[in-house]
């Protein structure tokens with residue numbers, strides 16, 4: 112027997128997670144499918160950075176924001192499939208079939224919340240360095256603490272590399288920034304901060320070798336090559352951060368049996384909501400491209416509500432076009448009682 116869900120959300124970033132909450136609120140049987148082994152989407156790129164621009168939310172680190180929105184997403188106990196890449200969507204009778212690298216999923220409606228696609232960091236291409244990824248070669252920065260009093264080598268010249276160099280300068284013993292071009296490309300103010308700091312900058316320079324001298328799979332030395340002067344120089348280091356951008360995988364859109372022509376539908380036909388060209392498939396978050404789309408976390412929330420409300424209407428045309436405010440919602444009566452009890456306001 113096929114287990115057919117009301118809503119299946121592809122992507123567990125802010126848009127997908129809020130859609131999961133809202134879908135539960137609208138009494139829909141919900142599933143989230145996420146390629147990564149964790150929920151949170153691209154906020155995982157900046158777990159230590161502060162987010163200031165989510166309404167009603169005091170400044171919060173990316174990591175803490177993920178914890179909160181994941182908790183909210185679980186309010187109505189959705190099914191969550193992690194480590195699962197959706198590779199194809201096709202339609203049969205009155206439901207969609209989603210093929211993945213694992214099992215097949217069935218759903219009456221689908222919300223595509225895949226952001227810009229699957230993000231995988233662009234790896235440094237040097238022989239035999241993969242083993243350092245479990246020790247001191249980093250493509251994302253999970254915590255600033257581990258760089259305290261360390262000699263940190265950062266490779267890259269865009270916003271991420273420049274921002275991390277500035278963030279780590281007061282914490283690390285030394286920060287060395289290498290970039291293959293002759294000028295850093297980050298935001299001007301941040302670049303100026305780097306230029307006037309103690310950060311050691313090597314332009315026109317690439318990492319040629321990373322070696323471990325203690326045979327313990329910890330990088331201890333890096334060989335830098337300056338292509339302008341054609342010189343090589345060894346540096347003793349404790350940690351390496353590579354910010355060479357991301358490889359983006361949007362193959363779901365390119366390969367799917369159903370042609371979800373989202374860009375065309377939005378930009379050419381001027382559609383500015385969460386609909387797609389396929390009835391029953393909706394979109395939310397950074398994947399949307401229409402003129403008034405806000406590519407921020409705050410923007411994800413409205414998209415998610417729009418997408419869920421459309422999914423609800425698709426399944427049950429007699430339902431309300433939009434949900435009532437949460438404070439009036441029957442679903443919260445029991446939950447409110449539980450909360451009041453934990454706060455000892457109710458017995």
Ligand SMILES: Cc1cc2nc3c(=O)[nH]c(=O)nc-3n(C[C@H](O)[C@H](O)[C@H](O)COP(=O)(O)OP(=O)(O)OC[C@H]3O[C@@H](n4cnc5c(N)ncnc54)[C@H](O)[C@@H]3O)c2cc1C
Pocket residue numbers: 121122123124125126127144145146147151152153154156157161162163164165195196197198224225226227228229230363395396397398406407408409411
């Ligand atoms: C460095 C940086 C700093 C930022 N700072 C802020 C800020 O301060 N404030 C703010 O409001 N916004 C900020 N943003 C933007 C914000 O992170 C995005 O707007 C938001 O994450 C978009 O959410 P989303 O759910 O649409 O997409 P994403 O967060 O990209 O999530 C999409 C998810 O879909 C998954 N996925 C993709 N394809 C598939 C597939 N085929 N199968 C299964 N899963 C799939 C991906 O793995 C990913 O987890 C920042 C972004 C960056 C990069």
